[in-house]
Amino acid sequence: GAGVSQTPSNKVTEKGKYVELRCDPISGHTALYWYRQSLGQGPEFLIYFQGTGAADDSGLPNDRFFAVRPEGSVSTLKIQRTERGDSAVYLCASSWNPGQGISDTQYFGPGTRLTVL
Amino acid sequence: AQKITQTQPGMFVQEKEAVTLDCTYDTSDQSYGLFWYKQPSSGEMIFLIYQGSYDEQNATEGRYSLNFQKARKSANLVISASQLGDSAMYFCAMREFSSYNTDKLIFGTGTRLQVFP
Numbered sequence: 001g002a003g004v005s006q007t008p009s010n011k012v013t014e015k016g017k018y019v020e021l022r023c024d025p026i027s028g029h030t031a032l033y034w035y036r037q038s039l040g041q042g043p044e045f046l047i048y049f050q051g052t053g054a055a056d057d058s059g060l061p062n063d064r065f066f067a068v069r070p071e072g073s074v075s076t077l078k079i080q081r082t083e084r085g086d087s088a089v090y091l092c093a094s095s096w097n098p099g100q101g102i103s104d105t106q107y108f109g110p111g112t113r114l115t116v117l
Numbered sequence: 118a119q120k121i122t123q124t125q126p127g128m129f130v131q132e133k134e135a136v137t138l139d140c141t142y143d144t145s146d147q148s149y150g151l152f153w154y155k156q157p158s159s160g161e162m163i164f165l166i167y168q169g170s171y172d173e174q175n176a177t178e179g180r181y182s183l184n185f186q187k188a189r190k191s192a193n194l195v196i197s198a199s200q201l202g203d204s205a206m207y208f209c210a211m212r213e214f215s216s217y218n219t220d221k222l223i224f225g226t227g228t229r230l231q232v233f234p
Contacts, residue, residue, distance in 0.1 A: 031220065042121075042208050042224030043162070056219040089160060095220075102150040102214055103169055106222060108162035 002026070004109035006092050012115045013082055021077040021112045025094030032075050033106060034067055035091040043091055049075060082116045089113050119144045119213050123225035130199045130232055137184070138194040138228045140209030146170075150212040151192040152222065153183065157205040165207075168192055199232045206230075 005024045013019050025032050031050055035043035045059040049069045057067070064082075069075040079086055093106040120143040130136035142151065153165040168176045168183045176183040184193040196203055206229050210222040 033221065035222075040226075042210075042226050043222070044224070045221040048220050050220075056221065058219070059221070091162065093162075093222075102148055102212060103167055104212075105152070105164055105167060107164060108154075110159065110161045113160075 004092055004094055004107055006090075006109040006112050008112060009110065010113045010115075012117065014117050015082060015084060017082050017116075019079050019082055019114065021079075021090050021114070023075045023077070023092030023094075023109060025073065025075070025092070026107060028096070029094035029107075030072070030097050031095045031104075031106075032069060033093040033095075034075070034077050035093065037089045037091055037111070039088075046077070046090075079114075082114075084116050087114055087116045119146075119149075119211050119223045121209050121211055121223055121225035123209055123228050125228045126226075127229045127231070130196075130230065132201060132232055132234050133198055135195060135197045136199055136230065138196070138207050138209075138230065140192045140194065140225060142190050142192060142209075142211050144190075144211060150214075151183070151185070152210045152212065153181070153192075153194045154208045154210060155203075155205045156208060156227070162208070166194070196230075201232050201234065204230060204232045 007022045034046040037043040048056040052072045064080045067077045089111040091111045093108045095106045122141045149170045151168045155163045166178045180197045182195045206227045208227045209225045
């Protein structure tokens with residue numbers, strides 16, 4: 001079956017602009033995650049959705065960042081008033097059902113490379 | 118707080134040889150999961166192998182095996198018979214999971230593996 005897909009693959013924007021990044025998880029996966037990966041670093045957690053609700057948004061750096069998953073499938077990460085420090089690769093992952101146990105594996109998409117000029 | 122440490126920024130290995138990538142972790146949880154991911158230059162995070170804290174045997178998946186030493190809090194990845202296509206970044210990660218309140222992967226800084234002919 002199809003894996004996690006993310007669009008766009010690359011996004012270049014100017015400081016102060018608004019951007020939306022989209023994630024389409026693996027069909028049937030109930031959990032969805034967003035991570036941010038800066039150059040030379042491992043991914044850092046942003047937010048976790050179980051179904052339509054954000055179960056844990058503790059990783060969002062500030063209130064310029066917001067994410068939604070209105071129908072429990074596709075998710076959009078929204079960044080307002082972008083800053084140069086927001087430049088990174090934004091990774092999305094999905095998993096079958098975390099409630100099934102500690103071994104539930106997260107499968108990642110190819111990421112969106114965001115560049116803020 | 119949970120933490121993953123990967124002390125090898127880069128490793129070289131000759132084709133067909135075995136290589137070990139180090140990972141140590143810190144957690145106060147009794148039940149936890151450890152994951153290894155591969156990230157080629159294309160950017161996608163590819164799941165390789167999983168080890169649960171209560172698993173009595175070391176995990177194996179094809180040419181990948183995990184040398185799990187619980188008392189030392191280490192979960193090293195062993196790649197046997199290296200191939201040129203194994204050249205990539207490798208990340209060790211620990212799952213932080215608490216019912217439906219939080220579910221996230223904590224990543225190390227990664228090890229860049231280069232396989233030469």
